[in-house]
Amino acid sequence: MDTIERIEFVITYACTGRCRHCSQGEHSNRGKVIDADAAAETVRNVTGKHKIRSLMTFGGEALLYPEAVYRIHSVARKLRIGKRQLITNGFFSRDKGYIKQVAYRLFECGINDLLLSVDAFHDECIPLEYVRLFADECLKNSIPIRLNPAWLGSYDNHNSYNTRTRQIIAEFKEMGIAEGGGNIVFPKGNALKYFPEYFDGKSYDPYEDNRTVCFDPDSDLKGVFYQ
Numbered sequence: 001m002d003t004i005e006r007i008e009f010v011i012t013y014a015c016t017g018r019c020r021h022c023s024q025g026e027h028s029n030r031g032k033v034i035d036a037d038a039a040a041e042t043v044r045n046v047t048g049k050h051k052i053r054s055l056m057t058f059g060g061e062a063l064l065y066p067e068a069v070y071r072i073h074s075v076a077r078k079l080r081i082g083k084r085q086l087i088t089n090g091f092f093s094r095d096k097g098y099i100k101q102v103a104y105r106l107f108e109c110g111i112n113d114l115l116l117s118v119d120a121f122h123d124e125c126i127p128l129e130y131v132r133l134f135a136d137e138c139l140k141n142s143i144p145i146r147l148n149p150a151w152l153g154s155y156d157n158h159n160s161y162n163t164r165t166r167q168i169i170a171e172f173k174e175m176g177i178a179e180g181g182g183n184i185v186f187p188k189g190n191a192l193k194y195f196p197e198y199f200d201g202k203s204y205d206p207y208e209d210n211r212t213v214c215f216d217p218d219s220d221l222k223g224v225f226y227q
C-alpha cells in the first residue's frame with residue numbers, strides 16, 4: 001500500500017441539511033454512527049505504520065454525534081497528529097447551552113482547524129442564527145475557524161447561488177472568520193440531479209487521493225493494520 005499521510009472519518013451520513021449540491025444525495029436526520037472506540041484504535045494502528053500529517057472528521061453532520069468526534073480527535077492529539085480538522089455546517093442543536101458545551105469540548109479534544117460550511121446551499125435549509133452562535137462560541141474557545149463555502153460552476157461564475165454565498169461570507173467575516181477557499185460543486189449525488197446544466201453529464205469525485213484513507217460508518221474497523 002502507498003504511504004498514508006491522512007486519515008478521514010465519516011462520522012455519520014445523517015445530516016441536519018438537505019442541500020441541493022450535496023454529493024451524498026438525500027439525507028435523513030438520523031442514521032448509523034461510526035464506532036468511536038474502533039475508530040480511535042484505527043488511528044493508533046495506522047499511525048504506528050505511517051507518518052500521519054492530518055486527520056479529518058466530517059459527515060453528514062458530524063456533530064449530531066459529538067462524542068465520536070471528541071474520541072477520535074483526542075487520540076489524534078495524543079499521537080501528535082499535526083492538523084486535526086472538523087468539517088461541520090454548524091447546526092446540530094437549538095439549545096444554546098448545549099452549543100456552548102460542544103464548542104468547549106471541541107477545543108478540549110484538540111481540533112485546530114474547523115471548516116465551517118456556510119453558503120447559499122446551506123442557507124436554504126439551515127438557520128444561520130445557530131451557526132453564528134456556534135461559530136462565536138468556537139472563537140471564544142480559540143478554535144481556528146475557516147469558512148468552507150461551495151461554489152457553483154466556478155468561483156467566478158455569476159449565478160444566484162454564488163451571489164448569495166458571497167453575502168453570507170461577508171456576514172461571517174464581520175465576526176473575524178476568514179474564508180478558507182472552499183470547493184467547487186462536483187457532479188455527484190444531488191448536484192448532478194439539481195444542476196445538470198453545469199456539468200458534462202458524468203459523475204466523478206475530484207477529492208480521491210491515494211495518500212488518504214477514509215472510513216465511513218459501514219467500515220469494518222476491527223483489526224485495521226497497514227503494511
